[in-house]
Amino acid sequence: MNTTLIQTTTAFFEKAFGSTPEKVVLSPGRINIIGEHIDYNDGYVLPAAIDKVICFAFEKNNTTKSRIIAIDLNEEFEVDLTKKILLSDVVWTNYILGVIKQLQDNGFLFEGFNCVFSSNIPIGSGLSSSAALECGMIFGIKEVFDLTIEKKDIALLGQKAEHWVGVNCGIMDQFSSVHGLENKVIKLDCNTLEFEYHNADFKDYSVVLFDSNVKHSLFTSEYNTRRNECEEGLSIIKKHFPEIKSFRDCSEDQLLSIKDEMNTTIFKRIYYVIKEISRVNRACEALDNGNIKLLGQLLFETHEGLSKEYEVSCNELDMLVDTAKEDNSIIGSRMMGGGFGGCTINFIKKGHENDVKNKFSFHYLNTFGINLKFYDIKISNGTQLNTTKN
Ligand code: ADP
Ligand code: MG
Numbered sequence: 001m002n003t004t005l006i007q008t009t010t011a012f013f014e015k016a017f018g019s020t021p022e023k024v025v026l027s028p029g030r031i032n033i034i035g036e037h038i039d040y041n042d043g044y045v046l047p048a049a050i051d052k053v054i055c056f057a058f059e060k061n062n063t064t065k066s067r068i069i070a071i072d073l074n075e076e077f078e079v080d081l082t083k084k085i086l087l088s089d090v091v092w093t094n095y096i097l098g099v100i101k102q103l104q105d106n107g108f109l110f111e112g113f114n115c116v117f118s119s120n121i122p123i124g125s126g127l128s129s130s131a132a133l134e135c136g137m138i139f140g141i142k143e144v145f146d147l148t149i150e151k152k153d154i155a156l157l158g159q160k161a162e163h164w165v166g167v168n169c170g171i172m173d174q175f176s177s178v179h180g181l182e183n184k185v186i187k188l189d190c191n192t193l194e195f196e197y198h199n200a201d202f203k204d205y206s207v208v209l210f211d212s213n214v215k216h217s218l219f220t221s222e223y224n225t226r227r228n229e230c231e232e233g234l235s236i237i238k239k240h241f242p243e244i245k246s247f248r249d250c251s252e253d254q255l256l257s258i259k260d261e262m263n264t265t266i267f268k269r270i271y272y273v274i275k276e277i278s279r280v281n282r283a284c285e286a287l288d289n290g291n292i293k294l295l296g297q298l299l300f301e302t303h304e305g306l307s308k309e310y311e312v313s314c315n316e317l318d319m320l321v322d323t324a325k326e327d328n329s330i331i332g333s334r335m336m337g338g339g340f341g342g343c344t345i346n347f348i349k350k351g352h353e354n355d356v357k358n359k360f361s362f363h364y365l366n367t368f369g370i371n372l373k374f375y376d377i378k379i380s381n382g383t384q385l386n387t388t389k390n
Pocket of ligand 1: 054070071072073091092093095118119122123124125126127128129130131133
């Protein structure tokens with residue numbers, strides 16, 4: 001599938017600029033297997049880069065201006081690199097302006113370039129097309145102008161660019177887009193950026209995302225509320241157990257012993273966090289042991305927690321996961337991402353994918369009047385060079 005994308009992007013570049021691109025770069029979206037809403041609660045996440053990518057073609061143009069074409073949107077823009085970089089009204093250009101600004105602010109020297117890009121990552125469905133865009137642009141500029149930028153710094157610069165655009169994201173998306181490896185998941189500590197790879201051989205099971213096609217507007221306000229609730233919960237834990245520095249140090253038993261010291265909402269939130277931190281560790285063990293059924297069970301448990309304790313799910317997502325629980329071909333399912341819409345991630349017995357898709361499409365349309373979309377996912381390499389002109 002990516003071969004066609006590379007061909008069309010390269011052909012578009014040749015037509016637009018009359019030359020063969022110097023560098024072709026692929027930058028992937030990501031999934032997160034487990035570890036939801038704990039990146040900002042001292043937990044680990046378990047993301048992986050996927051085989052859906054943005055393809056970029058680049059060349060230097062020996063001027064001080066850059067011309068960038070978004071094939072999918074049929075739009076282009078030009079930026080003068082000698083002028084102060086300011087936010088524009090066109091959202092997609094801001095991610096690129098943000099990246100250019102971060103590189104300049106951090107002292108990287110580069111001149112004008114031409115770039116076209118096109119993608120098969122669904123936009124705005126929680127697969128992090130924005131991180132793929134940032135990291136691919138940085139990688140391409142690095143390649144064209146021979147800059148030395150470590151992978152970790154590509155991720156951090158990408159994250160800063162996204163903050164500049166106005167999205168206060170964590171580091172997981174950019175980190176996994178850059179550090180992805182085929183058939184590996186990344187256990188990442190979002191605080192220290194320490195990470196380790198675990199095998200992601202899902203054996204007899206395929207990973208399929210179900211896109212609910214809904215996005216409820218609750219996300220931002222509820223996200224802020226959850227952050228405050230968790231902070232309050234942690235301070236109560238610390239009062240009773242001064243040796244505890246973060247949720248990571250707190251056992252379930254310790255929390256249960258002080259349950260009456262906090263209101264039920266706070267208790268539910270942090271009970272979820274502590275259990276989810278432990279689930280990520282158990283998920284890694286399950287992967288190391290090739291126990292995909294156990295991994296699937298942990299996904300179901302995570303969803304239950306996100307729905308009933310952390311309360312960031314919605315009817316559509318709950319229905320998809322409840323239906324999956326009843327289906328013998330699905331061994332694990334949960335909402336993925338911030339919640340209130342977006343995708344569920346599902347582990348489906350190989351050979352049963354089409355039956356499952358047909359059944360869920362029909363049921364979902366009947367219940368909500370909305371079309372369900374499906375993305376088949378393979379775990380793949382991070383941001384990389386595809387071809388170099390001789
Ligand atoms: P997600 O990262 O979950 O896909 P976001 O809202 O964070 O969703 O980022 C999507 C934004 O990234 C789009 O609105 C657009 O500005 C930019 N973007 C992503 N893919 C493309 C693309 N193929 N062409 C142009 N802009 C894109
Ligand atoms: Mg995004």
